[in-house]
Amino acid sequence: MGCSSCSSGKDGQPKGCKNNGTCGTDGCNKLTVFDWLSNMSLPSGVSPFHCVEIRFKNGRKEFFKNTENLSLSIGDIVATESSPGHDIGMVTLTGELVRIQMKKKKVDVESEEVRKIYRKASQKDIDIWQKARDREEPMKVRARQIAIRLELQMKISDIEFQGDGSKCTFYYTAEDRVDFRQLIKEFAQEFNTRIEMRQIGFRQEAARLGGIGSCGRELCCSTWLTDFRSVNTSAARYQQLSLNPQKLAGQCGKLKCCLNYELDSYIDALKEFPKTDIKLRTEKGTAVFQKIDIFKGYLWYAYEGEWMNWHMISVAHANEIIEANNNKETVASLEEFASELLADTKVDFENVVGQDSLTRFDQPKKSNRRKKKRNRNTKNKPKSEAIKNNVQKQHASKGKSRNTENKSPNKKSSQSNRRRKPQQGKNNDKA
Template identity: 75%
Template sequence: MACGSCSTGKDGQPKGCKNNGSCGTDSCNKLSVFDWLSNMSLPNGQAVFNCVEVRFKNGRKHFYKNVDNLSLQIGDVVATEASPGHDVGQVSLTGELVKVQMRKKRVKEDSDEVLKIYRKASQKDIDVWTEARNREEQIKKRAREIAIRLNLRMKISDIEFQGDGSKATFYYTAEDRVDFRQLIKEFAYEFKTRIEMKQIGFRQEAARLGGIGSCGRELCCSTWLTDFRSVTTSAARYQQLSLNPQKLAGQCGKLKCCLNYELDSYLDALKEFPKQDTKLQTQKGTAVCQKIDIFKGSLWYAYEGEWMNWHELKTDQVKKILEAAKNKKPVASLEEFSVELEKENKVDFGNVVGQDSLTRFDKPTKGQNKKRRNKRKKPRKKRPKNNA
């Protein structure tokens, strides 16, 4: 979704609103929220919920109290309480949906985490905020150079200035513990501001930076996904996916979050299947499961010693074979069931709508053969003799 100012330029290229992440209509940013209760009025006598949700850089959100009962709408730029000074953010949600989000994230209205909103941001606040954000890329480059010079095994992925420019938060990732006491001293001397170091995980780093996934869409963690659940390789096994780390890993280097999206559906479908390690006992021999197809409801078995010959069976047929072996009356062989399956799947297609054959041009017609024979029968013209 794009706002009205993100139109196309004269040359056909996207023009963009050029607000650098502070779009006033709340449609170009990450983790934007649609207030589906905005056109509904509250019952008589019920007061409006006095907390709002404010979003900062790269999807960072917090809840704040509207103690002065300011008239706030989604997209308003406000100055909020910080320690020390004040921060500048954008209102992302108001009304009763804020109460739902606070209950979902287990944040109480009277807790110390919920700070207050000072005022709507003035033009001076916005100018200071914009100037501080314009310094972030240059400072990030310089900060990485200092970290490399100090031989610290860490990666500074992002920098976020407070709204009044009095503090800068450096987000970094590291596999081991890092002693950055000397780093903070050099940062404070170089950038002349308060420094706060915050370690984040690799998934949080990908969410802050964003990008395009292998599916061709923006990363889920940077657009709508807010909670990071653990993903294991068993999710790929249940979905019959190849255990290739290069295909299963996302840009963060961890397993893709989308492996969990359809996992419940696969687990429900696998309840109808017998266990793959169960062997089929027949009079001909013992068969072992080689492959299953959840969508078709089929299983492929091969006799021990004849691993190249696979027999396709349905789940009902496998259950019959297992029930017969349990009753000590094993079936003769798997071929009986596989032959029945081939007969069922055989479909005879006919020309019911009068369409021509697709191979009608492959063989020459009778008329073409006659023309060729007539050309061969025509006598050749004799050349006149040269009397000279």
């Protein structure tokens, strides 16, 4: 989703608004919210909600009170209260949706944590803010070099300056507790600003930095996912996924958040299936569970001692056998139930694109079909027919040559005609 100013520049390079995450139209920012109540007017006598949601760098959002009753809309850059000084942020949501968001996140409107908005940012405030943000990238490189020199087991992932440039927050990740007292002293001497160290988790780090997931889309945590729910390996087991950490782990090194998206539907579908630890007792032997197909509703069982031969039965038949076993009854064999599925399990593979060829838009190649047919006919004919054809061709060529000689007005042809006339006369006299 891009804003209206995002387009292509010279040589096909992306032009964009070049605001680096502070787009004025709020169309290409992280964690954007669509205000579906913007077209609805409030009832008469009802004042709009006095709190506003404001976004800072990399999706950090906070709620502020609009005590000055400023006319704010999405995309406005404002100066907010901070300690010390003030911070610069952008308005991302106004109106009644802010009330719903605060209620969802359990934020008290009257608490002291909800600070106030000073004013709309002036051009001077924006210039100071931009200069501070330009310092962040070189400072991050230098900060990492200092941390490596001090041999600290930590990773500085991001740096965020306050809007007035009076304070700099360093976000880092570490597995163990880090003693960075010496680190802060060197940072203060190197950067000449107030330093604040803030530890974040690996998922928060991935959300701040962003990236592309294995699905080919941008990370959910950096685009729309606001809360991080715990993901267990049982979610992968319910969905019959292989417990491969390389495939199940995301860029943060933890289990992917998308494992929880379809977990509820899988759990509902598995309610009809029998438990996998239940064995089926038959007259032929005891069958043990081997495999399951949740979408088709089939289970595979194998007899003890015959592990290579699997028998596929439906969920209804498996529950029927288990019910019979609970009533102390045994079934003859699994083959009776598996044989009924042979006719139903035949799959007619169809073309996915609607019975159309994938090369239907390609230009057909020119082929010399006539020459190929002639060569095939000559190869398939017997030798006698080939000889007859050659003789017929020779006679036809001789007949053509005679006709051409008769038609041509040459002297030889006239003389031959004169010689033939007296011969005809002699023959008449003899008669």
